[in-house]
Every structure is written in C-alpha cells, then in structure tokens.
Amino acid sequence: MGKIRIFSAKKIITMNPNQPETTHVAVREGRILSTGTLEELAIWDDYTLDETFHNKILIPGLVEGHAHVMAGALWRHVYCGYFDRADPDGNMWQGSKTIADVIELLQVAESKLKYPALPLAGWQFDPIYMDNQRVTRSDLDQVSATRPVGVLHASGHILNVNSKALELADLLRPGINHPGIPLDKDGLPTGELYGPDAIGPVSKYVGFDRASMEGDADALRAFGKICVRSGVTTITDLAARITEESVDKMLEVTEHPTFPARIVPLRIFMGASAKDTIDLVLSLKERSTDQLRLGRIKAVADGSIQGFSARMRWPGYFNGAPNGLWYTLPEQLGELYRLALANGVQVHTHTNGDEATEMALDTLAPALNEVPSVDHRFTLQHCQLADAAQFRRMRNMKMCVNLFANHHFYWGDEHYRLTVGPERARRMNACRTALEMGVPMAIHSDAPITPLAPLFTAWCAVNRLTLSGRVQGDGEKISIQDALYAITLGAAYTLHLDGEIGSVEIGKKADFAVLEQDPIDIGGANIKDIEIWGTVQGGRVFQAKKL
Amino acid sequence: MNLAGLGIPVTVLSGYLGAGKTTLVNHLLRNADGQKLAVLVNEFGALPIDKDLIEAADDEVISIAGGCICCSFGSDLSAALSQLSAMNQPIDHILIEASGVARPEAIMWSVGLVSGVLPDGIVILADAETIQKAARDKYMSDTILAQLQAADLLILNKIDLVTEEEVRVTSSWLALQNENAPIIPITYGKVERDIVLGHCVQRIYAKGAHQDAAGPSTLTLLPKxxxxxxxxxxxxxxxxxxxxxxxxxxxxxxGEKILIQVVGSRYSTSIVSKELPDGIVCLGLGETLRKRHFKRLLHLLKI
Structure with missing residues (x-):
C-alpha cells in the first residue's frame, strides 16, 4: 500500500453534491482516498501534507471530449493565427494582424532553416479578419523561391502555396482544370487551393504529411503539454486512424511516468467495413491501459457548416449554397450501429448540419429496436444545428451530445450573416435546450480547429458572445455551474468514464486542474481569464511553467 | 493503355449501394482479355473481387488472374494514382470504384491533377428495379441525382428483374435526369468491356475498319x-x-497529331508527340452504325 499524500487548497470545488466544497484531498496510488477536512483525512493513516496549493483552487481535472492529437503536431509549423496563442512549451506567439505580418513571420522562420530543400509551413492563417484579402504564390515566393512554402487557413479548407510547392506537385503548368484551383491570367494556378481535393495533392510537399498530422510520438508529447496548460487531464483523439502498430507507439508515450494526460482515441469509421472496424476496436480495447483508453469508434455523417459541406434540412444554407456532402451512407451507418450495439462498442457520430443529425437519429432508432441496449451513450459530436425536437429524440434514445460551444465566438458572425442566418445562428449549439430536454451534454473545442481551453469553452457557453461582441442566442446561455459540469462530469459521461473521473470524490482518479482564481467568484464573464497553474493527473503534479 | 504517352486512362465507376458495381467490376476483370486493369476501391471491407480471380492478397494489393490488380486508396486517391502510374508492371487502365456517397465529378477533377494518368469517363450504374425509388430517398436523393447527372455513360443494370415496359419507362426517366449520356441496358453487370474502358482504339491497328461478330457495333472513321x-x-x-x-x-x-476521346457526351483532345496513323473508332449502341448515318461527319472529315 502506497503512502498517503494530502493536498491542502484554498478551496476544492468537487462537483460532488454531497460535499460541493472542501479544503483537503488525500491521494493514494494515484486515486482519491478521501476529501474533507485535514482532521477527517488524518484518521486514515500516516500521511505527508503537501501545501503547494494552499492558495490555489482545485477543481476536477478537465475533460475534453472532442479534440485531435494534431493539435500537438501543428506546432512544429509556424503559427500564423490572428489571436495570440501559447505553444506547448509556453511561448506566447503574437497574433498576425496583416498579410505583411504573416509574410514577415514566415521569412524569419525561413532564414532559420538549414537545408535548402526543407519545406516551410504555416497554419491557422485567418484572412477572414483581414478583409478576406487573397494570398497568391507571388506573395509566398517572397518567403522563398527555392523551398516549398504553404500556409494553411484556420478553417483547414484553404491552403496557399508558393511556386516551388506547385512545381513539386506538378501543378505549375497550364491546362489545370479544377474548380478548387483558380488560375492566373497566365493560365497557371494562383497558388490558392480550395477544399480537401485541391489541398491533398500539394500539402505533403509543404510539410503537412499525413503521418505527422495524425500524431507521432512528438505530437502526442506536445499534446500532453497543451493539456497541462489548459487544465485538462483526460482528452479524446477523436477520429484517429488507429492501427495495432500505432497503438504500440501510443502506449510507449502514454506509459511514460511524466506523460500528463489520459488519452481516449476513437477509431474513425472510414476505409474499412463496419465488421472489420468493430473487430479492430474490440481487439484494441484489450490493450487499454489506465492512460490510454481504446475501444471506441467515431463515424462522420457530413462536413462542416462554414465549409458549406454540412447537410442541412429545409430551407438549406442562408446564402443559397447547395446542400453539403454525406461522408457515410445511411446503410453503412446503420450496419455500424447494429454491430456496435451488439458488441457493446460505443459510437460517436459527427453531425454538423441538422439533416445529418436527423439521419443519425433515423438510423439509430431502428438499430436500437433490433439490438436493445440499456446504456449505450451513443453521442452526437458537434450537432450544432439540432432543434428542440431532435434533442427530445436524443433523450428518448438515451443518447448524449457534445456541442461545439466555441463556434459562437470564432464564426458566430459568419453564421449570422452568411451560412445559416440569424434565427438558426441563435439556436446553434443549443446548450440550454439540450439540458432542458434532459440530454447528457458536453461542450468542446475540436482542437486544433479552435484552441484547447475548456474554461474558454465554458465562457462561450455561458456568454454566447461573437467576435464582434454581439450576444447570439440569449436563450441558449447556460449557468457557470452547468458549464463547469459540462467540461468535467458531462464530458466524462459521454465516454463512460464518469465513475472514474470528472469529480473530486473517494475512489476516483486523483485528477485536478489547479487554478489561481475561483471560477464561481470570478463569475461567468471572466471565467476564460482564469490563470491555470497546471494539473494533478493520477496523483502526479504537473506545473505548466516547469514543463 | 498508355499508347500515346499521355498517361493511363482512368474511368470512375459509381452508383448507389446495390446498383451492381462490384459485379460489373468482376465481369470486366474476367473479360480483361490481356488488358492489365487496376481497380481502385475505397475499402477492402466486403471483398470486392470474386475469390476465384484472386491469385494473392496482402493488406494493400490483391493480385488478380491475368495481371490485373485491386488496391484500396483509403483517403489518398492522388497518392494511389501516382503509385500506379509509376509501377514497373505497366497498367493499361485504371478503374476507380467510388463509394455511394461519392461525387464522381470531384473524383475526376482530382484525377486530372495527377501526372501520368488521364481522365477518361464517368460511368454510373443504376439498378433498373430500384433506381427511381432510391432517387426519392429522404437523405440520398440529391446525391443520387447528382451522380446520374455527372455520368458520361449510364448503365441500367438488372433489366431482367423488370418488364420491358419498365425498362422503357426507367430509361426515359434516366434520360430526363441526364439528357446527354447514352443509356446502356444490361443484366448481371455484363457490359461490353470496350464501352466502359474504351480499348477500341487498337482495332485501328489490328485490321482497320472491322466489325466483330459479337460486341458493340463499330465504325472506324479514317480521315484522309x-x-x-x-x-x-x-x-x-x-x-x-x-x-x-x-x-x-x-x-x-x-499538322499536329491529336488524340480524340469521346465518352458519351464528354470529349477531350490532346496533342501527342508520337507519329501514329489517323483513325477514330466509334462504338455504337443498339442498331448497327452505318456510314450513311454520318453524312455531316463525313463531310466534315472530307472522307
């Protein structure tokens, strides 16, 4: 039996209604032995008292139910975002406010590269905030004429490349005929690539190769550091192309004594049949460890709203764009649901548009009639446009939902004027409706699409402010208590992990987020500004400043 | 067939679930007749190739009798096409079996970006018994109609399961969806290989204007x-x-030598550098193609 370590804190918010607040927590073997006063805890056995957190606030370790390891991988490239952002090592990168800023940033990075053939890539570029100015290959040729250069937009749907990158991909030639590749007056591509079909053939030449983007060992380690900085102790890698081999690597990294997060990878349903996918995850599930939780599947029903590839019900897109794309056939999704229910495998389904949500509901209903299941917790991910009736169906089918609360802030204004129009923009990511209809709910960042920061995500759900400062959908705001629940127990519930994590109570993992300010005292308007000291994960202390 | 050094021709085959794509692919492989076909599929899930045709299989490639192969392209079609075009063992034709949610024209645009391959045509398969019902599906309607509209050739499969009257009605309905694509009625996926893959051109070199006893009606135009x-x-x-x-x-x-390709209503012309004899082979549908049907054309050709 290990030693008992008792942490004292200014305040511990437990999320356990039997004892909502306390000051001490005893930890043994990486788990919470008990919470209460020092006197109560001292009765157990000999202990050491750790007062590192005596002036800090402890809350349950935060749970991010929708992120991607790619959030770690991207930092090996140049951050070109509009907003200031900290990298995994804690260096703050200033946001680029103009195209010239971006070019200069890339020029500096270029001058540090040694070998002339090395590619240079930037990411998170967002000209939406720069009057949508276009960037062409002649702009990026100023960065380098000899090495391939590419800049990926924040949306992930546009890539700008220089002449060298086009040349390597054999696209710097006349006669290109592709709607995603505009041509210059000279008949050659401008270097702007729109959509995955146009980006795909070029991205690997600028350094966005598939293997590194999906997360190698270094990316996973960087991902772990980002977790500590944002108070996260359990996180999903939603839609990984997991194989038996990639699991070896993930086990090696996550089992290291200094790796600070519990990773929950979901195998994407793509490129293999439903049966093969179920067989694979069942075999992977047996290799799960405390820090790596395998055995779940993510399916993708449609595309994205801002990319106009989400499937919309009547009356469709506000700007009249044609309806989006299906990524999985209803028949294939139905087969997956039936087999997964029969084998006790959980499926999370990406549905952005409300027609995709409707299709998933219509597909799961008959599968549940065929294979009744008492506690499947099948979860709709994003589910951004669901209406009250759809939430009622989710409740009746005992489904969960994980809403994309960060969207209000980053793209709320675009949704209002362009994609879905005012009324549907106000009901997007309808947190209040979900809770009132009784659907277990989480909220997420989809990092790296938006930054990993559950307290910011909570702020979005509480305030529903857009970037321009408008409140969008006052009726869908939730309380700070509900938001805190969503980023702890709520997200844990969608992963069947609420018995292990998500609250500070006896028997659970000793996972805490260590905060400098009290989220309840600071109030909903300021919750995003709370400083995060670090985390405790499985009883191990990780200070962000000392990573 | 990389005859003119322009790249391996690529045909995209699509159609809704159950239209008979896999049966048709197996039929083409059985009747490849020495042509080396490479079939690209989204996934190996439900094995796309009849067992008796398989000579060897690993995770990435299925080797098929007669030198044909089948590979899955997962999410990187352009990489798969580049690999095929660079293979030591030469490939005559690539057939992409697209999934039921695919946008075939988008796949063809992607094909057009890869060097070493050449877009050929989009062939869409429809089940004579179910296509009209499928095209009214709550969720898939617009996807299915878009596939039919993207077709250069429409193949109406399983016509043995419906009456002649229904074949006529469904054919007219298909013609309303896509007024340009020829409609080819078949059973059991048994379509004439040359119609799908367009390997007719070597007939010029075989015997000039020549009509097979079986197979589609052929006419060879010889511009002078x-x-x-x-x-x-x-x-x-x-x-x-x-x-x-x-x-x-x-x-x-x-005075430049030009390769002409026509698939249904799609056409393309490309300059070729090789010295090749002039001649255009046409494959017809239904009644025999005769020179007298082509007066305007013959006038144009000054034949």
Whole structure:
C-alpha cells in the first residue's frame, strides 16, 4: 500500500453534491482516498501534507471530449493565427494582424532553416479578419523561391502555396482544370487551393504529411503539454486512424511516468467495413491501459457548416449554397450501429448540419429496436444545428451530445450573416435546450480547429458572445455551474468514464486542474481569464511553467 | 493503355449501394482479355473481387488472374494514382470504384491533377428495379441525382428483374435526369468491356475498319486529310447520342497529331508527340452504325 499524500487548497470545488466544497484531498496510488477536512483525512493513516496549493483552487481535472492529437503536431509549423496563442512549451506567439505580418513571420522562420530543400509551413492563417484579402504564390515566393512554402487557413479548407510547392506537385503548368484551383491570367494556378481535393495533392510537399498530422510520438508529447496548460487531464483523439502498430507507439508515450494526460482515441469509421472496424476496436480495447483508453469508434455523417459541406434540412444554407456532402451512407451507418450495439462498442457520430443529425437519429432508432441496449451513450459530436425536437429524440434514445460551444465566438458572425442566418445562428449549439430536454451534454473545442481551453469553452457557453461582441442566442446561455459540469462530469459521461473521473470524490482518479482564481467568484464573464497553474493527473503534479 | 504517352486512362465507376458495381467490376476483370486493369476501391471491407480471380492478397494489393490488380486508396486517391502510374508492371487502365456517397465529378477533377494518368469517363450504374425509388430517398436523393447527372455513360443494370415496359419507362426517366449520356441496358453487370474502358482504339491497328461478330457495333472513321479535330470531337460527343465511345487519332490543320476521346457526351483532345496513323473508332449502341448515318461527319472529315 502506497503512502498517503494530502493536498491542502484554498478551496476544492468537487462537483460532488454531497460535499460541493472542501479544503483537503488525500491521494493514494494515484486515486482519491478521501476529501474533507485535514482532521477527517488524518484518521486514515500516516500521511505527508503537501501545501503547494494552499492558495490555489482545485477543481476536477478537465475533460475534453472532442479534440485531435494534431493539435500537438501543428506546432512544429509556424503559427500564423490572428489571436495570440501559447505553444506547448509556453511561448506566447503574437497574433498576425496583416498579410505583411504573416509574410514577415514566415521569412524569419525561413532564414532559420538549414537545408535548402526543407519545406516551410504555416497554419491557422485567418484572412477572414483581414478583409478576406487573397494570398497568391507571388506573395509566398517572397518567403522563398527555392523551398516549398504553404500556409494553411484556420478553417483547414484553404491552403496557399508558393511556386516551388506547385512545381513539386506538378501543378505549375497550364491546362489545370479544377474548380478548387483558380488560375492566373497566365493560365497557371494562383497558388490558392480550395477544399480537401485541391489541398491533398500539394500539402505533403509543404510539410503537412499525413503521418505527422495524425500524431507521432512528438505530437502526442506536445499534446500532453497543451493539456497541462489548459487544465485538462483526460482528452479524446477523436477520429484517429488507429492501427495495432500505432497503438504500440501510443502506449510507449502514454506509459511514460511524466506523460500528463489520459488519452481516449476513437477509431474513425472510414476505409474499412463496419465488421472489420468493430473487430479492430474490440481487439484494441484489450490493450487499454489506465492512460490510454481504446475501444471506441467515431463515424462522420457530413462536413462542416462554414465549409458549406454540412447537410442541412429545409430551407438549406442562408446564402443559397447547395446542400453539403454525406461522408457515410445511411446503410453503412446503420450496419455500424447494429454491430456496435451488439458488441457493446460505443459510437460517436459527427453531425454538423441538422439533416445529418436527423439521419443519425433515423438510423439509430431502428438499430436500437433490433439490438436493445440499456446504456449505450451513443453521442452526437458537434450537432450544432439540432432543434428542440431532435434533442427530445436524443433523450428518448438515451443518447448524449457534445456541442461545439466555441463556434459562437470564432464564426458566430459568419453564421449570422452568411451560412445559416440569424434565427438558426441563435439556436446553434443549443446548450440550454439540450439540458432542458434532459440530454447528457458536453461542450468542446475540436482542437486544433479552435484552441484547447475548456474554461474558454465554458465562457462561450455561458456568454454566447461573437467576435464582434454581439450576444447570439440569449436563450441558449447556460449557468457557470452547468458549464463547469459540462467540461468535467458531462464530458466524462459521454465516454463512460464518469465513475472514474470528472469529480473530486473517494475512489476516483486523483485528477485536478489547479487554478489561481475561483471560477464561481470570478463569475461567468471572466471565467476564460482564469490563470491555470497546471494539473494533478493520477496523483502526479504537473506545473505548466516547469514543463 | 498508355499508347500515346499521355498517361493511363482512368474511368470512375459509381452508383448507389446495390446498383451492381462490384459485379460489373468482376465481369470486366474476367473479360480483361490481356488488358492489365487496376481497380481502385475505397475499402477492402466486403471483398470486392470474386475469390476465384484472386491469385494473392496482402493488406494493400490483391493480385488478380491475368495481371490485373485491386488496391484500396483509403483517403489518398492522388497518392494511389501516382503509385500506379509509376509501377514497373505497366497498367493499361485504371478503374476507380467510388463509394455511394461519392461525387464522381470531384473524383475526376482530382484525377486530372495527377501526372501520368488521364481522365477518361464517368460511368454510373443504376439498378433498373430500384433506381427511381432510391432517387426519392429522404437523405440520398440529391446525391443520387447528382451522380446520374455527372455520368458520361449510364448503365441500367438488372433489366431482367423488370418488364420491358419498365425498362422503357426507367430509361426515359434516366434520360430526363441526364439528357446527354447514352443509356446502356444490361443484366448481371455484363457490359461490353470496350464501352466502359474504351480499348477500341487498337482495332485501328489490328485490321482497320472491322466489325466483330459479337460486341458493340463499330465504325472506324479514317480521315484522309488534316481536319478541324475539335469540331470532330464536339460533333461525335454532342450530335450522335448513339455513339457510346469514340477514340483515335487525327491530324489537325496545323499538322499536329491529336488524340480524340469521346465518352458519351464528354470529349477531350490532346496533342501527342508520337507519329501514329489517323483513325477514330466509334462504338455504337443498339442498331448497327452505318456510314450513311454520318453524312455531316463525313463531310466534315472530307472522307
């Protein structure tokens, strides 16, 4: 039996209604032995008292139910975002406010590269905030004429490349005929690539190769550091192309004594049949460890709203764009649901548009009639446009939902004027409706699409402010208590992990987020500004400043 | 068939779940007749190739009798196409079996970006018994209609399961969805290989104008002078709905050798550097193609 370590804190918010607040927590073997006063805890056995957190606030370790390891991988490239952002090592990168800023940033990075053939890539570029100015290959040729250069937009749907990158991909030639590749007056591509079909053939030449983007060992380690900085102790890698081999690597990294997060990878349903996918995850599930939780599947029903590839019900897109794309056939999704229910495998389904949500509901209903299941917790991910009736169906089918609360802030204004129009923009990511209809709910960042920061995500759900400062959908705001629940127990519930994590109570993992300010005292308007000291994960202390 | 050094021709085959894509692919492999076909599929899930055709299989490639292969391209089609075009063992034709949610024209745009391969045509398969019902599906309707509209050739499969009257009705309905693509009625996926893959062109070199006893009706046009090649290609594609395919070479007025390809209503012309004899093979549908049907064309060709 290990030693008992008792942490004292200014305040511990437990999320356990039997004892909502306390000051001490005893930890043994990486788990919470008990919470209460020092006197109560001292009765157990000999202990050491750790007062590192005596002036800090402890809350349950935060749970991010929708992120991607790619959030770690991207930092090996140049951050070109509009907003200031900290990298995994804690260096703050200033946001680029103009195209010239971006070019200069890339020029500096270029001058540090040694070998002339090395590619240079930037990411998170967002000209939406720069009057949508276009960037062409002649702009990026100023960065380098000899090495391939590419800049990926924040949306992930546009890539700008220089002449060298086009040349390597054999696209710097006349006669290109592709709607995603505009041509210059000279008949050659401008270097702007729109959509995955146009980006795909070029991205690997600028350094966005598939293997590194999906997360190698270094990316996973960087991902772990980002977790500590944002108070996260359990996180999903939603839609990984997991194989038996990639699991070896993930086990090696996550089992290291200094790796600070519990990773929950979901195998994407793509490129293999439903049966093969179920067989694979069942075999992977047996290799799960405390820090790596395998055995779940993510399916993708449609595309994205801002990319106009989400499937919309009547009356469709506000700007009249044609309806989006299906990524999985209803028949294939139905087969997956039936087999997964029969084998006790959980499926999370990406549905952005409300027609995709409707299709998933219509597909799961008959599968549940065929294979009744008492506690499947099948979860709709994003589910951004669901209406009250759809939430009622989710409740009746005992489904969960994980809403994309960060969207209000980053793209709320675009949704209002362009994609879905005012009324549907106000009901997007309808947190209040979900809770009132009784659907277990989480909220997420989809990092790296938006930054990993559950307290910011909570702020979005509480305030529903857009970037321009408008409140969008006052009726869908939730309380700070509900938001805190969503980023702890709520997200844990969608992963069947609420018995292990998500609250500070006896028997659970000793996972805490260590905060400098009290989220309840600071109030909903300021919750995003709370400083995060670090985390405790499985009883191990990780200070962000000392990573 | 990389005859003119322009790249391996690529055909995209699509159609809704159950239309018979896999049966048709197996039929083509059984009747490849020495042609080396590479079949690209989204996934190996439900094995796409009949067991008796398989010589060897690993995670990435299934080797098929007669030198054909089948590979899955997962999410990187352009990489798979590049690999195929660079293979030591030469491939004559690539057939992409697209999934039921695919946008075939988007796949063809992607094909057009890869060097070493050449877009050929989009072939869409429809189940004579279920296509009209499927096209009314709550969720898949617009996807299915878009696939039919993208077709250069429409293949109406399983016509043995419906009456002749229903074949006529469904054919007219298909023609309403896509007024340009020839409609080819078949059973059990048994479609004439040359119509899908357009390997008719070597007939020029075999015996000149020559009509097989079986198989589609053929007519070989032999221009005797330099001609307006673009006009010829357009005319074959737009004015002759009973021509399913045409392929061959002609010399334009500037004296350049041009490859002409027509698949249904789609046509393309490309300059080739090799010295090849002029001649365009046309494959017809239904009644025999005769020279007298082609007066305007013959006038154009000054034949």
């Amino acid at each position: 002078h330099n001609i307006d090649v673009l006009e010829l290609a357009q005319t074959l594609a737009k004015d002759y709905p009973n021509i399913a395919r045409a392929k061959g070479f002609a010399t334009n007025k500037s």
